[in-house]
Amino acid sequence: MDYEQRIQSVLNYIETHVQEDIPCESLVALAGFSKSHFLRVFEAYTGFTVMSYVRSRKLHLAAERLSYSNDKIADIAYDYGFESHDVFGRAFKRMYGLTPENYRKRRFLLPTFHAVNLAQQQKGAVAMIKTKPHTMIVTKPAMKLIGIECRFEDGVSSPDLWKQYFDEWQQTFGNIAHLRVEPEKEIDYALTVDRDESGYTYFIGIEVTSVDHVPPGTTARLIPKTKYARFTAIGPVGESIGRTYDYIFKEWFPYSSFQTAAGPIMEHYDMRCATHLGIPSDMQEMDIYIPIELVLTQTKEIIELQPYRAAYYKAAGRKGRKWQQVKKEAFDVMITWALSQGIDQSDLRIRAHNNGGATEEKFNYEVYMDVTGIDVSITEDSLISLMDHEGGLFIVTPALHRMLEPTGKAFCEWFEQQEKYKMTGAWFEEFLIHGGKVTLDTLIRIHYGVKRL
Known part of the structure; x- marks a missing residue:
């Protein structure tokens, strides 16, 4: 579940329990974050502190009751968790500029604090930042x-x-x-x-x-x-x-x-x-x-990868040739081949692995794609070959392309604290490519081979 889904689940919970006492600790547990992280993430997505949002939703619904019912003000206050008429009155006036009594007299006034729907917010959102920090x-x-x-x-x-x-x-x-x-x-x-x-x-x-x-x-x-x-x-x-x-x-x-x-x-x-x-x-x-x-437990999953048939290409590098050029060559060849085979370009999953580094005399950047069950053709002059992979047990963690190095380092710190698994040395990065192009915002799933102790 991603951040937006987690916060939306919290917002949905608030809506269904708005007439109850909603302790912050319950929302923290629902989101699955630490409290300090949750408070900041919630405000980033909604623009409100947690309790301000809860209080504003209670007051909004209370204002609707004032406008469209003849219920006693004290009963409305009690229904939405305010301990007294006076406490409710002060909170209401801070939000609406009127006492509940005066608000009720002006029934044409409408409440102004609607529930946040993050999916609708995103539809109208513009590009957040031109130059990434x-x-x-x-x-x-x-x-x-x-x-x-x-x-x-x-x-x-x-x-x-x-x-x-x-x-x-x-x-x-x-x-x-x-x-x-x-x-x-x-x-x-x-x-x-x-x-x-x-x-x-x-x-x-x-x-x-x-x-x-x-x-x-x-x-x-x-x-x-x-x-x-x-x-x-x-x-x-x-x-x-x-x-x-x-x-x-x-x-x-x-x-x-x-x-x-x-x-x-x-x-x-x-x-x-x-x-x-x-x-x-x-x-x-x-x-x-x-x-x-x-984070020691989040964003990690263990998968059992079954043996599979893969389309394969190896780009050869040498000292003095820019690493990014070799990497780009490998992806360009594989993406072009996938296009020639009629494979859907909107959601390519290309796995990658490098042998050696750009400072060495020779190094390789290998890319491969699972084509199990897909009817593909390899001609004699094709740059692509077919090979079989054994699969195995992997721990997987996500990363943005631009965050690949620090995420990998953080994973190694995390893994050193684990007692149930040992690394096998096998690893690869799976690029989730949209639109047939690798960018700095491409999502990557890093796979580390492990065995149970």
């Missing part, structure tokens, strides 16, 4: 920061923290400028911390060498040494940052072997996005650091 797994040492912060929760008005930060910079932070780490780079950090199902705390500040003297009105934050996935957003910051977060949680995480770990998400702003230095908006860059941990 550069991604790297890094470990940052412990950090000390001083800044200002504010709690953000849906339904509660919050100040413009960035405006406050810049307005107070000289008066508040000027006195500790000498403590700033790498002052010549003018680095500002924005942190999302203390996230729970209702909201989070947003912190803006600078990294310092000491927090012994914290100016009045500011807060010190100590960040331990942490492993992060770092994403460099490219383009106008106001536009690229949102698209990059979408990419992180909707494209990168679903095909990685990581999930968000407990800890702050950090946004790193420096001279690369300084408008006062004349940096063109389309060349601006900023970094997003997501704390990560290895």
Whole structure:
């Protein structure tokens, strides 16, 4: 089940249990994520914190009852889980700007918070990001920061923290400028911390060498040494940052072997996005650091691959020839042959394996396709040959083409902790090709041969 399906199953559960108490832990278990990862993924897909969404759906349905029934307001409040008329009234007014009594008098007003349907959202979605952010797994040492912060929760008005930060910079932070780490780079950090199902705390500040003297009105934050996935957003910051977060949680995480770990998400702003230095908006860059941990049980499956007949091609490489050229040759030959055989190009599954690396004198890139039960012809001058594969037991993990290397490394870390299996040395990558072309967004299923101990 992919991320979208998991979150949609949570949304469906909320709809069928909206008149009940819905603890966040139940939704976490249903989604199959850690709590910290679930909270961030849910917000990425819906635009709402979990409890804000649940509360808004309850208020929406309560508003419908107010408009189209004569039920007592206290009964409606109780039916949707509000502990008293007063609690319901305050929540209702925050959402609709009217008390339940006044809302009922204006029956022509319609509720405004409809259930989220992710499939319908995707139909109207545009391409999320033109330039994929550069991604790297890094470990940052412990950090000390001083800044200002504010709690953000849906339904509660919050100040413009960035405006406050810049307005107070000289008066508040000027006195500790000498403590700033790498002052010549003018680095500002924005942190999302203390996230729970209702909201989070947003912190803006600078990294310092000491927090012994914290100016009045500011807060010190100590960040331990942490492993992060770092994403460099490219383009106008106001536009690229949102698209990059979408990419992180909707494209990168679903095909990685990581999930968000407990800890702050950090946004790193420096001279690369300084408008006062004349940096063109389309060349601006900023970094997003997501704390990560290895997922030990998700996205892995064990399959028994039966012996099969395969179409086969081997592209020969040599030192000095670009690795990608050899790889492209292999796929071009196999895809062209599949087209000549009338094999459906909309969903090709081509398996690949390399022998040796591009730095060696000679290396090969082999591709093959399961043609068991398919009537194919091989001519004398064909570049394709037929061969039999034995099959075997494999552990399979998915990856995006662009994420192949870090996913493979993460799998090896995961496998080292397993006690039931041992690697046999057999492996291959299965490319799920749509439209007859391999791209960086092509989904790959990495197969590692194993045997049970």
